Amino acid sequence: MKAKAKANTNIALIKYWGKRDNELILPMNSSISITLDGFYTITSVEFKEDLKNDIFILNNKETEDKEQKKISKFLDIVRELSKVKLYAEVNSENKVPTAAGFASSASGFAALACASSKAAGLSLSERELSMLARRGSGSACRSIFGGYVKWEKGEKLEGTDSHGVRLLSEKDWDISILSVMVASGKKKVSSREGMKRTVETSPFYSGWLDTVEKDIKIAEEAIRLKDFYSLGNIAEENALKMHATMLGAKPPVLYWEHGTLEVMGHIQNLRESGIPAFFTIDAGANVKVLCLKENENMVYESLLKLSSVMKVLVCHPGSGVSYLE
Numbered sequence: 001m002k003a004k005a006k007a008n009t010n011i012a013l014i015k016y017w018g019k020r021d022n023e024l025i026l027p028m029n030s031s032i033s034i035t036l037d038g039f040y041t042i043t044s045v046e047f048k049e050d051l052k053n054d055i056f057i058l059n060n061k062e063t064e065d066k067e068q069k070k071i072s073k074f075l076d077i078v079r080e081l082s083k084v085k086l087y088a089e090v091n092s093e094n095k096v097p098t099a100a101g102f103a104s105s106a107s108g109f110a111a112l113a114c115a116s117s118k119a120a121g122l123s124l125s126e127r128e129l130s131m132l133a134r135r136g137s138g139s140a141c142r143s144i145f146g147g148y149v150k151w152e153k154g155e156k157l158e159g160t161d162s163h164g165v166r167l168l169s170e171k172d173w174d175i176s177i178l179s180v181m182v183a184s185g186k187k188k189v190s191s192r193e194g195m196k197r198t199v200e201t202s203p204f205y206s207g208w209l210d211t212v213e214k215d216i217k218i219a220e221e222a223i224r225l226k227d228f229y230s231l232g233n234i235a236e237e238n239a240l241k242m243h244a245t246m247l248g249a250k251p252p253v254l255y256w257e258h259g260t261l262e263v264m265g266h267i268q269n270l271r272e273s274g275i276p277a278f279f280t281i282d283a284g285a286n287v288k289v290l291c292l293k294e295n296e297n298m299v300y301e302s303l304l305k306l307s308s309v310m311k312v313l314v315c316h317p318g319s320g321v322s323y324l325e
């Protein structure tokens with residue numbers, strides 16, 4: 001009744017912003033991401049006879065009540081599916097620098113879905129694992145798969161058609177993704193709260209819903225054709241549009257800082273000088289830059305020269321989940 005799994009985090013190019021069901025974590029719109037190499041979570045799960053409650057150890061430290069409860073709620077779903085009645089010890093090693101603005105919940109729940117379901121004796125397909133991971137955190141359903149991934153929003157009330165699908169393997173198209181850190185503080189509004197507030201109060205949210213499926217089509221076609229310029233362009237447009245919907249919320253959700261704008265301006269200048277580079281921004285102040293491998297060093301060096309840039313981490317498309325034991 002023991003298993004161990006590893007999952008990489010992912011970065012969305014067409015964003016998931018808004019839920020149609022908060023409990024089942026069903027999204028308002030489909031999204032597209034790249035699973036990254038290098039930033040991952042390794043989780044082991046053991047269901048044990050002698051436990052009186054679930055235990056969650058993160059980076060060798062037992063966690064607080066709030067995190068423990070989130071994990072227990074997730075394990076309840078696995079217990080219901082498998083009919084296993086035991087509590088579990090969960091041990092996670094998280095190698096996602098949270099300060100870099102990558103969602104550690106994506107790799108975290110993808111690894112937990114694999115390890116806990118296997119430990120409970122379930123043998124789930126990738127699609128079933130994706131749906132299970134989704135129940136922990138929406139973006140986690142994309143991290144089950146490697147490379148370029150689409151989260152089909154689905155139509156069904158119970159969410160049985162809302163899961164990730166692989167568009168292109170990580171081996172099929174290598175591009176560079178640079179995570180540019182401009183802020184070190186903890187963000188003030190969580191993505192969960194930010195997207196909820198946007199759906200409920202922003203007058204611009206309907207514009208998002210009216211156009212995002214078209215963005216998905218453009219991105220899917222660009223990935224199919226390996227057309228970097230079209231993919232970068234639609235990713236940048238989509239990120240700006242997501243942030244525009246948040247600015248219309250009450251109270252507004254503003255994640256950008258001075259450094260965010262400095263990097264955005266720099267990338268636009270690079271493009272004017274003929275270097276194909278694009279940015280995307282998640283629910284935080286840091287910026288992710290997309291560029292071609294042949295320009296990676298040049299773009300990296302130029303970002304480090306900006307006054308508000310603290311660190312730049314370079315990644316590439318990475319693999320989906322794997323079992324370690």
Ligand code: 2P0
Nearest residue numbers: 012015016137138139191192282283
């Ligand atoms: C994304 N983000 O597509 C979007 C873009 C942030 C901005 O998915 O509430 O941690 O756990 O489903 O997945 C971050 O939100 O939210 C996210 P929950 P999650 O990557």
